[in-house]
Amino acid sequence: MKFGIVIFPGSNCDYDTFNVLRDVFHMETVFLWHKDHNIKDVDCIILPGGFSYGDYLRSGAIARFSPLMQEVKEFAMKGGLVLGICNGFQVLLELGLLPGAMLRNKNLKFLCQHVHIRIEEKKTPFTKRGEKGQVLRIPIAHFDGNYYDSEEGIETLIENNQIVFRYSEHNGLISDKGNVNGSKESVAGIINKAGNVMGMMPHPERASEAILGSEDGKIIFQSIIDWLA
Amino acid sequence: MKVRVLVSFKDSVLDPQGQTVKNALHTLGYKNISDVRQGKVFEVDITDMSDADIEKIIPEISNKVLANPIIEKFTWEILE
Numbered sequence: 001m002k003f004g005i006v007i008f009p010g011s012n013c014d015y016d017t018f019n020v021l022r023d024v025f026h027m028e029t030v031f032l033w034h035k036d037h038n039i040k041d042v043d044c045i046i047l048p049g050g051f052s053y054g055d056y057l058r059s060g061a062i063a064r065f066s067p068l069m070q071e072v073k074e075f076a077m078k079g080g081l082v083l084g085i086c087n088g089f090q091v092l093l094e095l096g097l098l099p100g101a102m103l104r105n106k107n108l109k110f111l112c113q114h115v116h117i118r119i120e121e122k123k124t125p126f127t128k129r130g131e132k133g134q135v136l137r138i139p140i141a142h143f144d145g146n147y148y149d150s151e152e153g154i155e156t157l158i159e160n161n162q163i164v165f166r167y168s169e170h171n172g173l174i175s176d177k178g179n180v181n182g183s184k185e186s187v188a189g190i191i192n193k194a195g196n197v198m199g200m201m202p203h204p205e206r207a208s209e210a211i212l213g214s215e216d217g218k219i220i221f222q223s224i225i226d227w228l229a
Numbered sequence: 230m231k232v233r234v235l236v237s238f239k240d241s242v243l244d245p246q247g248q249t250v251k252n253a254l255h256t257l258g259y260k261n262i263s264d265v266r267q268g269k270v271f272e273v274d275i276t277d278m279s280d281a282d283i284e285k286i287i288p289e290i291s292n293k294v295l296a297n298p299i300i301e302k303f304t305w306e307i308l309e
Contacts, residue, residue, distance in 0.1 A: 057294070057295075058297055094297070100299065101297050103242065103245075103300065104246060108245050108246065148242065148299070148300055149299065150241075
């Protein structure tokens with residue numbers, strides 16, 4: 001089982017993710033350079049957080065045109081597991097592998113804080129180790145995380161059970177208070193219809209060791225490992 | 230040839246930055262300003278291309294790159 005982490009100019013959670021996969025879970029993990037055309041036979045591709053291309057134009061808008069992304073798209077079309085975290089999620093939206101777009105946070109502030117998210121779907125490769133309704137405490141760090149899609153788009157997400165995580169209060173209550181960035185339907189993470197590409201704004205790699213204040217993020221990585229095993 | 234492309238949020242999309250600018254203008258006393266929408270301007274230089282081709286590629290690059298059609302709309306004009 002091999003994990004690949006894509007590095008764009010401006011990625012800054014690449015090594016955090018590498019550290020969790022290699023040193024916490026002892027997985028074979030390699031970096032994938034955005035200019036290459038080689039995904040190195042990995043079983044799961046992670047697009048890490050950061051500010052690819054300085055967020056020029058729109059978050060994730062330029063990274064989408066990196067040479068490697070063609071391979072990532074083909075890998076995803078064939079059913080390969082792809083996880084986009086924060087900026088990685090924004091790249092997946094711009095790439096069209098996931099529906100919708102990101103707007104600036106409702107309060108126009110860069111939000112860097114621990115939040116609570118509720119698992120809405122357990123039957124995914126990314127959450128099978130969790131429980132539906134389980135609340136995770138995981139940090140966010142973003143300016144543009146205010147998820148938006150048209151009314152029809154949101155209805156489709158709900159109908160197909162594609163909303164995987166919602167922002168909530170600590171007890172799992174979905175409310176305006178818990179929905180820190182103003183996302184439609186409190187969306188914190190969604191999956192594609194085929195169920196192999198997921199994007200999430202919170203950073204599980206920053207919550208996978210007790211010394212960092214939360215280990216809740218491990219559920220996501222452990223789920224992927226179980227799924228691939 | 231120089232083309233100017235204006236990109237702004239669709240009317241159905243809330244523009245919190247525009248709202249903040251409007252509120253600031255109200256604070257300064259410009260009470261008659263009822264709404265502000267913020268957008269982006271691109272000035273694109275094009276060489277050796279017919280008008281017909283320009284009419285074809287500007288909407289193409291706007292939809293593909295300059296704007297995100299899920300949240301944004303665009304207009305364009307030929308400057309010179």
